[in-house]
Amino acid sequence: MSHPTTSPRHAAAPSTPDPPQAWAPAAPTIALLTALGVLMVGQMYTVLALLHPMATALGTTPGQATWTATAFGFAYAVGFLLAGPLSDRYGSRAVITAGLVAATAATLAVSVAPNLPTAIALRSLQGLTAATFAPSALSYAVHHIAPQRRGTALTCITSGMLAAAVIMQIGAQAVAAGLGWRAVFWFSAALMALSLIPVRRVLRPTLRHGTAGGLLQAFAAMPRLLRRPRLVALYLSTVALMSSFVAVYTAVAIAGPPSIAGNSSAILALRAGALPALVAVPLLAPVLQRLASPLRVVLAFAPAALTVAAGSFLGGHTVPLAIALLLFVAAVAAAAPAVVETINAGAAHAHGAAVALYGCSMFIGASLGPQLTGALTGLGFGGILRVVAVALVLGVLLALPALRHQRIE
Incomplete structure (x- = not known):
């Protein structure tokens, strides 16, 4: 996990490591960046637990309300491409700080959206501002955490970002049940604003080593990477992985397994049941x-496809379905860092650009997931999961060229 986050600046020239006495304190830094990863990346997923109350308040249907997730995800994907080079140019702490201020304002704005088109536009703005966090946090860990702690730091941060899909849905469902869906965005905005205090106290300023040319070099590397078929296949496999992950949880929210449809407590338990996997895989x-x-x-892709296919026949049995979802989430948690490492290994000296494209493909996939589920609601919960299983099989096929290439080498 220590390779994927090399910055675009360092892709062009060797980095100059900080002297040992300059390393940031590992424990508070890891704790802060992991918690913020859950909060910021989790904004993508909060609406999956709010589709029904949002649809009622905004005068639309839950299927149409999925556009609030899709709009966020596409904007996040674009923002990811921009934030990495900006972090190299202006420093990780500066970009994280500015992003938190902007995301706080955008999140508050979502809470007062009067209709669906406005909510979609404001969610796009929220996604663009929230995207400043992830690449900046990963870059900060690479530059400021001592090498012997760096692998642990990156594993914790990336696991927190993935766990956000489950944790933030649970939190959003619990808050909305007592205070309404708009309160979810009030609390999120308040937490973002309050986090500015530890960000300024715990994170250290990053010296500006980059130049305007560094930005141009980072962006210029991206088209070159997209001319490599094996890397393109891996980016497409990432789209398949994340669209499947989000589609499954959207299906739980709007299609409802027959045994728990309309039972908010059962749906909450089904979501929470995946949390052990997100703890076990980093360990x-x-x-x-x-x-x-x-x-x-x-x-990892193969058992993900198998467990989703099995889950499609278990809608009437809550406990076996929960176990299938637990195994599915574990497979996704194992697949995501492996894809990053494989992409990084094939990116030569353009590691930063390669990871930026990976982040973009992740959130393109996450954006397509709700729409996939919305388009397939007529098939029912089981039918949606069977289509998702096919998408994951496609992900396996897209990953095979990288495996064959490794064997040849």
Whole structure:
């Protein structure tokens, strides 16, 4: 996990490491960036638990309300491409701070949206501002955490971002049940504003080593990477992975497994049941990393497809369905870092640009997931999951060229 986050600036020239005495304190830095990862990335997923009350308040349907998730995700994908080079140019702490201020305002604005078109526009703005966090946080960890702690830091931060999909849905459902859906955005905005205090106290300013040319170099590397078929296939596999992940949780929210449809407590338990997987996979990272990353991609995608396919037949049985979703989330949590490492290994010296494109493809996939579910609601919960399983099989096929390339080498 220590490779994928090399910045675009360092892709062009060797980095000059900070002297040992300059390393940031690992524990508070990791705790802060992991918590903020849950909060900021989780804004993508909060609306999946709010589709019904939002639809009622905005005068639309839950299926149409999924556009609030899609709009956020597409804007986040674009923002990810911009934030990485900006972080290199102006420093991670500066970009995180500015992004938190902007995201606080955008999140408050979403809470007062009077209709669906306005909510979609404001969610786009929220996604663009929230996107400043992830690449800046990962860049900060690479530059300021001591090498012996860096792997742990990156694993915790990226796991927090993935766990946000579950944690923030649970939190949003609980808040909305007592205070209404708009309160979810009030609380999120308040937490963003309050986090500015520890950001200024814990994070250190980053010296500006980059130049305007550094920005141009980062963007120029992206078209070159997109001319490499194996990397393009891996980016497409990322789209398949994340669209499937979000589609499954959207299906839980709007299609409803037959055994728990309309039962908010059961749906909450189903979401929470995946949390152990998001704790276990980071703990197992040292063992998993003994396998080559392309092999881990294939070995993770395959059980993801199998568990979703099995889950499509378990809608009438809550406990087996919860176990299937637990295994599915574990497979996704194992696949995501393996895809990053494989992309990084094939990116030569353009690591920062490669990871920026990976982040973009992640959130393009996350944006397509709600629309996939919305378009397939007529198939029912089981039918949606069977289509998702096919998408994951496609992800396996897209990852195979990287595995074959490794064997040839």
